[in-house]
Amino acid sequence: MNIDIGNALGTTPGVTEATLERLDDRVIDAHEQISTGRQTDSHGYAALNLPERTDPEAIRQAVDRFADTEAIVTVGIGGSALGAATIARALGGSPESYFLDNVDPARIRRLLDRLPLEQTVIHAVSKSGTTAETLSNFLIVKQALTQQGIDWRDRTIVTTGSEGNLRQLADRHDLPALDVPSGVPGRYAVLSAVGLVPAALQGHDIEAILRGGSDIATGLTGSLFESPAYAYGAVSYALAQRGAQANAVVPYAESLETFAEWYAQLWAESLGKDGIGQTPIRALGATDQHSQLQLYRAGPRDKLVTMIRPRERPDVEIPETDLDGLSYLGGATLGELLDAEFDATEASLEAADRPSVRIEIDRVDERSLGRLLYGIEAACVLYGELANIETFTQPAVEWSKRAARGLLGGGEFSEAEQVADKTTLVVSDSSSQ
């Protein structure tokens, strides 16, 4: 993994090398904190030990019985789905991997209608084992299996914490069950069974994913000039301090589109608290040049653009053409076109005096993906240290969970009563009245 922060130097907002050298003194301290947290396996910091702690053999054993599988459905939400979805989208492969990571009646019905359920593995993931969305979806899937005469216990694997409904279910029915590691917030759990089960079912080299994480872990020193993860975290922090309140994450590879979603959760839930936090904006290159670039180049000076690309990719040649003015495309490849657009967009931001950072991985394979995921996690943890916030909590999401539960009759919650008090000022079109 390479990080090029050259285009954050001297832009507006921007940093100077002198700024970064001063900041590096704080990176040393932050690194001490992180190292201590890792050594004591403290809450959150424990996530950075996953490359060594996760047992790929246990995952392989748990999924071995599902060799005859045509589809995998991961039932989970937020951190229980995004890591696995990122890996599935990046590496592709078969059996096809699906995600029920929302509550949407139309979506679940369509998915259950089209899947060969007797050849489908259900991977139910919830750290608490009680997440309403996940358990609701799981109950519906379980019923669909039963209605087709399939024993759901033969098709289900569970990844969960040490207690809760999913753990009880696994114990009661002797389901294959893997652990959500303790001390690891969901959004940092990709390098555990939470993220790796579908990849293992697809026969991907999950050891190489973990090895990629170790590569970056080993290289975490106390200097941003030596570690690409820290360089990225420190520069993002420094730019946010100087006005880059938003961070547009733009992978130039469709296989990394879900990675941008994973990134957005990590960044938003870790750093968005105490009235501060850099807002992640997920995007996709080159497509979003035709959608968002106008704003990034000419809108408010409140953004960092993070551009990500693999240095190698499979390629497709553009056929020769006699169409007027298009002969320059013939003989080039789509990959060359995409790289030219990447370089051009980066330069166009520089020409407009706007900061960007370039992240390059070797290619979209297991090891590079492990590096990228771990690298961004370490960057986020460093940012949290520098910003002096509690990186590993997410207190602000509890309110609406209690309110929703109260609204559904799941107990007395004062939050539910406040829903009824909503101020309204409605404007309607007459046709819909």
Next chain:
Amino acid sequence: MNIDIGNALGTTPGVTEATLERLDDRVIDAHEQISTGRQTDSHGYAALNLPERTDPEAIRQAVDRFADTEAIVTVGIGGSALGAATIARALGGSPESYFLDNVDPARIRRLLDRLPLEQTVIHAVSKSGTTAETLSNFLIVKQALTQQGIDWRDRTIVTTGSEGNLRQLADRHDLPALDVPSGVPGRYAVLSAVGLVPAALQGHDIEAILRGGSDIATGLTGSLFESPAYAYGAVSYALAQRGAQANAVVPYAESLETFAEWYAQLWAESLGKDGIGQTPIRALGATDQHSQLQLYRAGPRDKLVTMIRPRERPDVEIPETDLDGLSYLGGATLGELLDAEFDATEASLEAADRPSVRIEIDRVDERSLGRLLYGIEAACVLYGELANIETFTQPAVEWSKRAARGLLGGGEFSEAEQVADKTTLVVSDSSSQ
């Protein structure tokens, strides 16, 4: 379409009813501008005449010959794809609709490998007829058809402007060809052939989509208190003036996920200029409560959250369960759970003193979708008038287009030379060297 702006009153940032009444004087003037622009079919404003101008019969005639179709591939990028993709995702249906809206070698190869090309319609869309990404993809698709012994001319329909390569191609080979209406920027073209061809191929009621647009057009008066579109545009503008630099667009329906992308292009390219413009952030409910809500509730006070939902949807019951503490879910439906989460999230933003706006449509069908699309366009145009910017241009994206063309040997462009001058400061992990 209903807009409830109640939760933007008195929040931080927020507006008061007195603010809105003052602002309404400016809405009257802006509406005059818009009306004049529509009457004279001026550049951009012409888009708001599409519900009356677009001829659905011409679209039906052009697609009639493709009755035996199993798949539709729209080749376009930005505004040439997002509108059609929004409709396709919202309404679903068959034949399946695909989009080559990026240059990505892995993506195009996988798509061409899996499609039954002899039963596939290619819809090539480019206003200029020369867009490098679109023409490159089209040349590759055309070659793939030819290699399989299929006459590409029998499988291709073109939507383009009055000149350019695609128009020449259509003229030379007598292809069915539809017009990108003149005076309509790509991002405002959804209610023309650009957005409607795939829907027509799927047998959707494109007349009803246009009628939905007309419903809103008819209701555009000079007051934000009478038109939901103007209410939304005016409140978004007023909140941006008071610090809501970002606008998170959160549909609570997976079928509207692409709508958020379409919205993001419309908002970013129209309003992101002259150093101002509200940054759209695309999201998805309820999933992103487990990803972004922490930031929206507890991060910087720089956001408006736009929550969108259909009032009716097909539903799925959650089975009864004896799992501890989950009995409250049994007998409820997924739709009720989703609605409870919507209400809870909205109330949780209010409780945290953060603004949100609620947009409700009747259901995700043709007419409601037409209303929603036209309503957001009208809101965006009003915002542009209030902000006094050139809503219908996108000058900042040209730089990188010229640079990319230069890099690929398509001519002499000074921008391409600047790419080589990029400042670099690279930090690598040792393992990747």
